[in-house]
Amino acid sequence: MSMDNLNPHGHDRSVEATEEARRRSAAARLFDIRRVIGGLFTAYGAIVTLIGIFDGDSAVRKAQGVRINLWAGLGMLVFGVLMLLWQWRNPVEPPETSDEER
Amino acid sequence: MDGDGLRLNMNVLDYGILALYFVTVLGVGFAARRAIRTSVDFFLSGRSLPAWVTGLAFVSANLGALEIIGMAANGAQYGAMTLHYYWIGAVPAMVFLGIVMMPFYYGSKVRSVPEYLRLRFNRPTHLLNALSFAVAQVLIAGVNLYALALIMQALLGWPLWVAIVIGALIVLAYITVGGLSGAIYNEVLQFFVIIAGLLPITILGLVKVGGVAGLMDAVRESKLGEAGLHTWQDTGGTDNPLGAHWIGIVFGLGFVLSFGYWTTNFAEVQRALSAKNMSAARRTPIIAAYPKLLIPVVTVIPGLVALVTVQGLGAESGDLVYNNAIPLLMRDLLPNGVLGIAVTGLVASFMAGMAANVSGFNTVFTYDIWQQYVRRDRPDDYYIRIGRWATVGGVLVGIGTAFIAAGFSNIMNYIQALFSLFNAPLFATFIIGMFWRRMSAAAGFLSLLMGTLAALATYLLYKAGVVHFNSDLEESFWGAGIAFVTAAVVAVVVTPFTARRRDEDLRGLVYGMGAVDVKGDVLTGDAVWWRSPVLLGLIAVVLSLLLYVPFF
Numbered sequence: 001m002s003m004d005n006l007n008p009h010g011h012d013r014s015v016e017a018t019e020e021a022r023r024r025s026a027a028a029r030l031f032d033i034r035r036v037i038g039g040l041f042t043a044y045g046a047i048v049t050l051i052g053i054f055d056g057d058s059a060v061r062k063a064q065g066v067r068i069n070l071w072a073g074l075g076m077l078v079f080g081v082l083m084l085l086w087q088w089r090n091p092v093e094p095p096e097t098s099d100e101e102r
Numbered sequence: 103m104d105g106d107g108l109r110l111n112m113n114v115l116d117y118g119i120l121a122l123y124f125v126t127v128l129g130v131g132f133a134a135r136r137a138i139r140t141s142v143d144f145f146l147s148g149r150s151l152p153a154w155v156t157g158l159a160f161v162s163a164n165l166g167a168l169e170i171i172g173m174a175a176n177g178a179q180y181g182a183m184t185l186h187y188y189w190i191g192a193v194p195a196m197v198f199l200g201i202v203m204m205p206f207y208y209g210s211k212v213r214s215v216p217e218y219l220r221l222r223f224n225r226p227t228h229l230l231n232a233l234s235f236a237v238a239q240v241l242i243a244g245v246n247l248y249a250l251a252l253i254m255q256a257l258l259g260w261p262l263w264v265a266i267v268i269g270a271l272i273v274l275a276y277i278t279v280g281g282l283s284g285a286i287y288n289e290v291l292q293f294f295v296i297i298a299g300l301l302p303i304t305i306l307g308l309v310k311v312g313g314v315a316g317l318m319d320a321v322r323e324s325k326l327g328e329a330g331l332h333t334w335q336d337t338g339g340t341d342n343p344l345g346a347h348w349i350g351i352v353f354g355l356g357f358v359l360s361f362g363y364w365t366t367n368f369a370e371v372q373r374a375l376s377a378k379n380m381s382a383a384r385r386t387p388i389i390a391a392y393p394k395l396l397i398p399v400v401t402v403i404p405g406l407v408a409l410v411t412v413q414g415l416g417a418e419s420g421d422l423v424y425n426n427a428i429p430l431l432m433r434d435l436l437p438n439g440v441l442g443i444a445v446t447g448l449v450a451s452f453m454a455g456m457a458a459n460v461s462g463f464n465t466v467f468t469y470d471i472w473q474q475y476v477r478r479d480r481p482d483d484y485y486i487r488i489g490r491w492a493t494v495g496g497v498l499v500g501i502g503t504a505f506i507a508a509g510f511s512n513i514m515n516y517i518q519a520l521f522s523l524f525n526a527p528l529f530a531t532f533i534i535g536m537f538w539r540r541m542s543a544a545a546g547f548l549s550l551l552m553g554t555l556a557a558l559a560t561y562l563l564y565k566a567g568v569v570h571f572n573s574d575l576e577e578s579f580w581g582a583g584i585a586f587v588t589a590a591v592v593a594v595v596v597t598p599f600t601a602r603r604r605d606e607d608l609r610g611l612v613y614g615m616g617a618v619d620v621k622g623d624v625l626t627g628d629a630v631w632w633r634s635p636v637l638l639g640l641i642a643v644v645l646s647l648l649l650y651v652p653f654f
Contacts, residue, residue, distance in 0.1 A: 018482075024139055027137050063436070
């Protein structure tokens with residue numbers, strides 16, 4: 001009973017079927033996540049930096065005298081832009097097994 | 103302080119930041135949909151992802167809200183000894199998974215951790231593990247969901263059910279539509295959002311207490327005292343904040359618990375199985391080890407800051423329980439703007455944890471339970487549909503669990519304690535099976551079964567008061583140790599009396615049986631020295647030791 005999945009060469013039927021299906025994989029159409037991370041952080045950075053520019057005394061006092069929104073906003077902005085630049089300068093290499101049926 | 107004591111003063115912009123996050127994660131899920139044509143795309147991202155993506159998803163899957171809130175609480179309660187959970191209690195196991203075990207997992211092309219047991223041992227072993235994993239994942243997802251709802255209720259005043267339903271539906275949507283790619287891509291995004299949300303708390307907290315030196319002085323004055331700044335001092339006995347002997351820390355936490363969790367938990371290992379080649383799969387947990395080394399900066403440090411700045415922290419109940427360390431600092435330190443980012447970070451951490459449970463569950467349910475025992479040999483599309491329905495079913499059970507936990511809050515602790523014990527015997531069965539080719543299929547089943555029962559028995563006897571341990575922590579060390587030894591002894595005793603497996607059936611599954619090729623699918627660029635799994639792993643282990651030096 002323990003072997004009813006195995007063909008005579010010790011390979012498993014369901015594992016092989018999945019490997020077979022992988023040849024039709026559409027994974028190459030997956031977008032680049034760096035674009036989303038870069039975009040979200042650029043937006044967050046811009047929003048929080050703007051909040052930081054207009055922060056009143058009470059906000060700065062609450063944050064122990066640190067203009068935290070300004071610094072955090074600029075930090076996120078730089079990070080977001082760097083992600084976008086990385087994505088732009090260094091795009092994903094095209095997959096080696098290209099499939100034609102899209 | 104009344105019941106509104108933790109309420110944050112969120113404004114429109116803060117809510118806008120949170121809303122933008124919700125829209126983005128849903129967008130990632132829907133955009134990932136076009137990359138799904140086969141079941142392997144849905145359950146394993148077509149085994150196509152680069153190592154930095156799977157590595158960050160690997161660490162993110164472990165960064166659930168319970169983990170962050172809980173580790174900050176431990177930081178406040180036990181001080182620097184909490185670092186053991188990040189260093190000795192994680193990094194060696196992650197590196198071991200990448201260097202030693204991944205060639206067998208990835209090389210054998212198994213689609214899940216239970217499937218390895220099916221090929222190495224037999225179907226009973228497989229079914230036992232697949233069922234216990236599936237049940238554990240949906241229950242833990244529910245516990246995570248309830249934890250999120252509690253935080254949202256305290257911080258934002260949302261009714262429990264609103265947070266439970268919104269959180270669950272968003273995770274449900276992006277996994278049902280986008281599959282594992284939706285989950286993993288969002289985990290990478292969540293990793294950065296979590297860090298961006300928590301870092302301002304650490305920075306402002308340190309400013310408030312006068313920097314690192316100020317924090318250390320203040321901790322010396324606190325109820326933890328000097329002991330709160332040391333990790334190994336006084337571990338010759340149990341007279342230290344954690345109440346743990348160094349043998350317990352090294353073998354209980356560092357070996358049995360940690361290796362059990364990191365190397366056999368499919369919710370983690372699945373991230374590595376989705377990597378694009380053997381080298382990327384092996385580097386996945388090792389890349390994850392580097393952020394893991396530094397996460398205490400945003401958990402343990404805020405915990406210590408809360409200890410020394412929040413009067414009365416450490417109450418038995420109410421707003422000042424240790425678990426509120428991070429929420430209290432958010433209330434006290436963060437102005438609108440970074441406050442919205444921090445709330446978003448907590449929500450992100452919850453989603454990362456729950457998505458890992460749900461995506462692990464739907465894969466095991468479909469490939470290991472449905473395909474093997476209910477409907478086999480159907481076309482590939484059929485299993486994608488089952489996977490989508492399994493996701494819906496798993497999330498619904500999670501919602502149910504969350505509502506049950508809302509009624510009996512102790513259930514949450516029981517569920518977690520119980521399932522953490524199941525990993526130790528599983529690791530024993532795995533590691534012996536991987537390195538001892540003679541170990542028989544029957545021995546695999548019995549060792550897993552008896553080890554699990556031993557863990558369960560220890561836990562129940564402790565809860566019933568028959569066996570005494572100093573703390574839950576000590577019980578978990580001992581329970582895991584007993585389970586591990588039981589599983590190992592059963593494996594060794596049963597094997598000589600039962601039939602061995604044919605060598606050709608073990609190819610690629612057992613050490614020394616050949617057929618594991620760690621270089622065969624190397625891509626251009628993977629051969630450079632700084633992408634060597636062994637080198638990266640050794641550096642991570644050395645760093646984890648060096649980091650202990652200032653906190654000895």
